[in-house]
Amino acid sequence: MSIGIASSYLLIAAIITLLMDKFATTSKIRSLLLITFACLLPIFDMPAPLYIRGAIGDLSLVSQCILAAYLLNYYVVDISHLAKTIAKKQFAVYVLMLALALYPASLGLSLIDPYEAGYASSDWHFVLFSAACAAAIFFYRPGSQLFTFIMLASTTLFWLNALESTNYWDYLLDPVITILALGYLVVRLIKNK
Numbered sequence: 302m303s304i305g306i307a308s309s310y311l312l313i314a315a316i317i318t319l320l321m322d323k324f325a326t327t328s329k330i331r332s333l334l335l336i337t338f339a340c341l342l343p344i345f346d347m348p349a350p351l352y353i354r355g356a357i358g359d360l361s362l363v364s365q366c367i368l369a370a371y372l373l374n375y376y377v378v379d380i381s382h383l384a385k386t387i388a389k390k391q392f393a394v395y396v397l398m399l400a401l402a403l404y405p406a407s408l409g410l411s412l413i414d415p416y417e418a419g420y421a422s423s424d425w426h427f428v429l430f431s432a433a434c435a436a437a438i439f440f441y442r443p444g445s446q447l448f449t450f451i452m453l454a455s456t457t458l459f460w461l462n463a464l465e466s467t468n469y470w471d472y473l474l475d476p477v478i479t480i481l482a483l484g485y486l487v488v489r490l491i492k493n494k
Contacts, residue, residue: 304463305359309350310340311368312360312477318375329376359464361475362455363396370447389485392448395436396482399474419468429469430456 314336321332340350360368407416418425437452452473458464459472466472 303465304362304365304458305465306351306354308360308365308368309354311365311372312353313339313350315368315371318372322375333376357477358475359466359471360477362458362463362472363451364475364478366451366454367392367478370451390489391439393482393485395439396474396478397486400479400482403470403474404479416468416470419470421467421469433469433473 317336317339318332321335340348342349344352403415405411406414415425415429418429433452433456437449437456455472456469459469464471
């Protein structure tokens with residue numbers, strides 16, 4: 302199973318875990334059984350997660366790491382609440398800054414195309430790579446080491462060609478993580494009022 306296919310299974314598991322946690326009073330064992338059933342159940346001779354991959358493509362490695370961390374935190378080990386809240390907010394802001402740099406320009410709203418900088422052969426690739434390393438250093442604070450690890454792991458896996466894409470942006474950002482970051486910050490703003 303490739304890393305790209307694994308993202309669809311992680312997404313199914315995270316969605317089921319979130320829904321079971323919010324709306325059902327079941328045990329973690331039942332949630333794990335439901336996840337296993339949903340991931341293995343063939344629908345027209347293909348598992349359900351492969352339909353998700355066909356619809357949205359592969360998630361970025363950052364998204365995959367965050368989904369895996371969410372599942373590990375829920376089922377295996379609990380991280381301190383304050384550290385998680387601070388780290389989530391910082392990371393959501395960072396993801397939105399990346400999205401604001403990439404998506405409007407990729408739609409032709411500027412004279413430069415930052416997506417082109419994601420290719421290792423581009424002259425601008427060093428700038429993008431340096432910005433990702435700076436973000437990893439920025440996140441290295443007590444309680445935020447997870448996000449430093451995620452940034453460094455994504456960068457390392459880019460150099461190892463872990464995904465089908467050869468663009469660094471595809472390892473850092475995708476629409477799913479952007480929407481989740483925006484939603485998280487909006488909910489935090491509403492709760493703080």
